[in-house]
Amino acid sequence: MAGDFPPSVIRIWMDKLKKGVGLPATVLERSLLNLMSAESASLSVKNATEQGILVARAGGGRSKRLTLAFCQKVTRLPYSPNDPFCFECHLPGVVKKCISCVRSFHEKCQRQDPEKPNYSVPSDKGQPYQFPVNESDDEPLNNTQNLEIPQTPRPLLDHNSNIDQTLLATTDFLKHENFEWDDDVFFVCEQKGARQRKLPRIKDELQSSLDSDEGSDLERCTHCRLLALAALHNPPQLDKQELGCLLKYSWDQHHSWISMDVAKYMAKNWNERDKALVKRVLFKTKILGLRDIEQNIAAEKYTYLTEFLMDLLDLQHNMAMFFGRKSVEYNATKWLMRDVTHDIREIRRCPDCFRYSNEASLSDLWFAKPCLQRHELVFAKQVGSPPWPAKVMSVSKRQPIKYDVRFFGGTHSRALISERDITPIESDIQSYIKPRNSRALSAAIRELQCHMMLSHYSASLFGFHADPTVAENLIKVALSHCTESTETSASGKRGRPPTPATPGVARRRRLNNTTSNTASPVPIRGIPDSVAYDSLTAEVQQANNDLLKCRIELSATQKKLAEVKRKQWCYHCLDEAVFNCCFTASYCSVECQRRDKRRHQASCQVTH
Ligand SMILES: [Zn+2]
Ligand SMILES: [Zn+2]
Ligand SMILES: [Zn+2]
Ligand SMILES: [Zn+2]
Ligand SMILES: [Zn+2]
Structure with a gap:
């Protein structure tokens, strides 16, 4: 059984001992000095030799020195039916075996909440980008000179998490993935009805079985605990096809965090025999690569959102063992997990919202489409702007109560708003349409009106399996009804500008109004204007004369015509x-x- 050395040494040794090459023990010890002390390195080589992973061999050539090679017989390698490495910290030691699968874990490493990792990954929302520094990685380092400087992958734009950054900067809220914000949010529903996504019956059964069986959390690995909760945490009425579509959106956006995985590394560097040897020593489950996950999504393999998360945890565990806990490759999986977990939370909140915003390019009015999950509509007040129409995504359970809202109009940004700054929207919103409204607010209110109008239709008309052309036609009809109100507000705006750009502009407008209303205008504004008036009068006189001449000509021609006739x-x-x-x-x-x-x-x- 492999133990007493971190699993990543296997990869380091195999890189040196490819195709059965033998090397002196001192070379293998030296290769570990980035990870551990010289003492630990020599102990690691000794342990691996005792376990039969490294085998002594008489060196060829003149030196006749003893060399170590990687054991070339798969069946002779040490094997244990259970994973000797902790699923959480990826290190060996006294591990507890999961009662339901081959995974293992240190008792002290067990997660409180299976969905929340023990390591902390700072959120990059609203703060300068930083690579995560992991406290649990603080192992003694003897030799740091060869440490790779981690490359910082470029964070991708996340359409679903455009939480208002100015708000974050002022309130310090959500700066880190924090535990204050309860993910287990409840929805505020506008109306309960047949169109609502029905909660699955399985929930009650599962909940009661969990209540009576709390002790099993200590007996099972994170993977198995997640599996037990998978059905409970899945959005109702989300079938495999729709889930596959949503996961693809998430995966396409975030997979680029990871450029190298175990399968890719092996295929690039080692032959089949070397691969098989390392797999035997390190991996108990199938070596899951990026391509496998991509294929699983494409094949609509996942029934539950959580199954996707479970696959990613396996990927993460494999990569931590293979590349090491300080490797760039493993750290990248933390960022991947953070972003994917965020998306999973979003999909749980509202699968329709997640899909609509990922398909925003397909429809101008995507935000007006109704969801199966009806969102409460509110006016939310932020500092420095008027109350703005918004959809409520979720409401925190804890005090002080905060509303997670997404605004109509513009970039449809998200914000956390205190309860006191929230006003529910009445069914009649005509009173909110004011000539003083800015163009952006008018557009937002129009989108709100369209949304309210479209909400009268069955949400299934906009669902994943619906014909998109039907939805687009409904949107067009709604839009044609909603434009009128903004037309009137726009014309009202012309009559009374809300904020004149300069005082001069406003005065000129007033003057124009008086000239158009008065029958005989009197020049009142100094010499240049009276000159202009005189020349205009002369022009009018000239035009009248011309008109008279034309009339005379016309009557003469008419007379001639009559004669001819x-x-x-x-x-x-x-x-x-x-x-x-x-x-x-x-x-x-x-x-x-x-x-x-x-x-x-x-x-x-x-x-x-
Ligand atoms: Zn552990
Ligand atoms: Zn398990
Ligand atoms: Zn929604
Ligand atoms: Zn005659
Ligand atoms: Zn006649």
Whole structure:
């Protein structure tokens, strides 16, 4: 059984002893000096030799010195059915075996809450980025000169955690992943109804079985404890397909924390035999790599959110054993876990919100879509801004009560707001539509109106399995109803500007109003204006003259036209002529000829 040396020495030795190469014990001891004292290093080599991991071999060549090689027979390597390394701290020692699986743990390492790690990972929200410093890593170091400086992976933008940073800066709230904020939040529901996600029945059974069986928490590993709670902590009505979609969004965003995993390292550096030897010594479960997790997500393997978390814990344990607890690779898993755990919490709060915000690029009004889980709608007041419409994501149970809200409009930012700054939104929000509202607030209220309108439809129309075109059409209809109110508020704004940019602008606007309302404007503003007035008056006079000339021309042309017509049409009524009297007159009818007789007699060229 492997013990008395940290598991990561196996990887270090194998790198030196690839393909059965033998090296003097002193070389193997020296390779460990980054991790431990010279004394511990020589003890580690001695222990590994006693356990049969390293085997003595007569050196070739002239030196004839004794060398150590990695044991080449898998079956001769020490083997124990249970993991000799603690699932929490990844070190050997007196470990307790889990009653349900092959994992082990130190009793003192056991987590209080299986979802909360014992190490602390500071949140990078609202504070400069720092690589985590882990207190539990404080082992004695004899040689630090070769320590790698950890590279800091670039944190990715998290659409779901854009908690207002200015708020954080002032209140110091949530600076660290803190335990004050109770994750086990309750939802405030606008209305209870058939559309609500139903809580699973399994909850009661599980809860009672847990209550009666509290002692088993000390007998089981974190992995098994999580499994027992998986169904209880899963959002109701979240099927494998939808879960696969949500996990993909989370994984795509966060997997880049880790660039190297155990499987990748082995494939890159070792041959199959060396891989098999190391696997036999170190790993009890399947060596889970990044690609395995990606494939599990793509294949919709996960039934529960927690199963995903459990796989990541295995990945983390494997990497800690393989690369060492101080390695960049292992530290990166802490950041991955932090971000994924955050997403898991978000998905538990509202799977629809998580999906909508990850699909924000597909719809302009994604925030107006209703969720199966109805969110209470409130006006939340922040320092320096008017009460702003928001959805309540969760409410803390503890005093002082804080509302975790997400605002309508703009970037849909999140904030924690004290209970006293929260006003529930009445069904009629017309009173909130004021001409004084800023453009941003008007847009936010319009989005709120759309949301309230869309909430009358079944949320399943917007669900994961729904036809997106139906949802888009509903949104379009809602939007067409909601735009009118902002139009009126916008026109009201023109009449009375809320905050004039400069006093001059406002005065000019007032002057424009008076000129348009007065019938005969009087020039009142000095010489330049009276000059302009005179020239304008002259222009008007000129235009009138031109108009008169045109009218004269027009009547002359009309007269000429009538003359021409009279030659071809009835001289009397200008209808189409049917017969000619003589070549100076034609008529449409005898009647017209008779009426025109008195005028025409004088000029008629035909003798009657
Ligand atoms: Zn431990
Ligand atoms: Zn277990
Ligand atoms: Zn939601
Ligand atoms: Zn006629
Ligand atoms: Zn005639």
